[in-house]
Amino acid sequence: MQSIINSIVKNRNLIIYLFLSFVTFNYLYNNSSVHYSGFGKVGTFISGSTSSIYSYINSYFNLRQENNKLIEENLELKKIESQFFDISDTKDISNSKIDKTISAKVIFNSINKNKNIIVINKGEFNGITREMGVISSRGVVGIIKNITGNYSSIVSLLNTDLKINAILKNSSTIGSISWNGLDPRIVQLNDIPLSSSIKVGDTIVTGGMSFYFPRGIPIGTIEDYNNTSLEGYYSIDVLIFSDFSSLSNLYILERTDNDEIKSLLNE
Amino acid sequence: MNRELAKDIILSLLIVLSQLLIFNHINLFGTVNPFIYVSLFILYKTTYNKTFLILYGFLVGLIIDLSLQTYGTHTLASITVCYLRERIVKYSFGVNSILPLAMIRGTQLTNRVTYFLIIIFLHSFIYFSLIFFNFEFTLTIFLYTLINSIVNFIVIWIVSKLIFEKQK
CATH class of the missing domain: 2.40.10.340 (Rod shape-determining protein MreC, domain 1)
Known part of the structure; x- marks a missing residue:
């Protein structure tokens, strides 16, 4: 506990600086449209890239499910396809x-x-x-x-x-x-x-x-x-x-x- | 000591007021706006509290921002300069950095110029980076920083001379 307090006291300048920077950035973000959109871009980039990495990794775990889903989907399509054939080939012997x-x-x-x-x-x-x-x-x-x-x-x-x-x-x-x-x-x-x-x-x-x-x-x-x-x-x-x-x-x-x-x- | 402190406070108020009333309205070449208030952080005595300097920078920056409608750009540049000032002082003056007014007397001229330039350049650079806030304008940011730093340096150097020559 003592060492934590000591380190806080020792780094008080840095802590105050970071805190005030945060306050100022917040002020900038909320008041200036240029900075708002600038921060927005950074935010979109970070969230976009992290979630794409996440989904890339996650997709490997879902491959089996994904596969089954595709099979089911194929089945549906085959059914539709067969109906289509029936309609177009009504004159055929094998109806x-x-x-x-x-x-x-x-x-x-x-x-x-x-x-x-x-x-x-x-x-x-x-x-x-x-x-x-x-x-x-x-x-x-x-x-x-x-x-x-x-x-x-x-x-x-x-x-x-x-x-x-x-x-x-x-x-x-x-x-x-x-x-x-x-x-x-x-x-x-x-x-x-x-x-x-x-x-x-x-x-x-x-x-x-x-x-x-x-x-x-x-x-x-x-x-x-x-x-x-x-x-x-x-x-x-x-x-x-x-x-x-x-x-x-x-x-x-x-x-x-x-x-x-x-x-x-x-x- | 108290008398000296009171004098410094009055001086600070005067500099902030002159920034607000005079220098904010000066616009050299359409781009340069002298930031005389940076002299407050430059001339802040090395014996004064370093933590207080950051709060002081925040306060002054905030006043300038409110007056210029710049939404925290001056504040951020100021607190960064204030936070890094201790290191800049040590880098510029070495062992002489214990002198309360190392930036005015008792040190070599080149050291003093280096110290002034580092702080002014750093402040201008942060300020313009935040103003443009776009990588596409990197060249413009550097150009503005350079011009502004030169003008600021001249103005602040003259002001510091005026203040301390008088005190002598």
Whole structure:
């Protein structure tokens, strides 16, 4: 206590000086508009820079939440997008609806085999059934194959067993997408007759003539093609939009009219 | 001692009054306004209380500010000069800083000029920095400080000579 008093007495000049400076600055700040705005600028700069540092640091702690939020937001957008497709494609044969999209995270993925499987963290309990279509934010990924209570496996587009109905976006020429098991970035578009005109860079989307996907979900673009086949069809290489080596969030499309169409076919 | 103190108080009042009534209205070259009141802090005897000098600076500065509507710029310049005066005295006069009127007699002329110039320059610099209060005007601040310091130095030097020559 004594030492505190001593130090106050010793530094009394400094203390008085600082106190009077404070009083004077206060006087300046309150009376002069120039100084008011000057101090205001300094204040804004300090508070702005400190809070931006704080939010920069803080954002790292909220990344998980932020991520989930973005996934939810994506889901909403997908829903809106699907509605949009329904309206624009009313004349199409596959007038199907996506009633619901379910988001899921990839927990296993492979691209180096020729029958690649992806496993996700959603299953029967989350409303997933067999043969649902799976997409990423960039395009088609695959189809649900097996389900357990909490997990599902997906036949990836990079699986030689899978064939997906596809069309050329510009000309609506119908073909089918499959994979030859070689390059995980390239799939093959078959059954496009030589009579149709194609060029490198054309976009390929789902055709809608299957139970899996509605029309218009992007698959990829034409990378290369060969028209020397004797069978009368192009052999086309398609560069896929989805990057299968870094899949993390997927969306499962639930179509309500599948059962109806199936029952019609069975009759 | 008391007589001397009374004389100093009267002198202070006279200087403040002359600042208020005469020097506040002088405007040389449109920019220079001699701050004769700074001589009070320069000529404050080194034997007087140093803490009181800061309060004294505050009081005088406040009076000038109120009269000139400068909202504390003179006050801040004054208390800063008063707070730093002890160090400036020591820097300027060294061992002679114990002399009560080291700034007038008993010391070398160069030391005295240095002491006057440091205080006047410091005061002007703080004053103009606060008046412009913007980094864009740095050059203007220095220019004004320089011109004002020179004029102030001449005025205050003459005033101090007048006061103490008479006393002799």
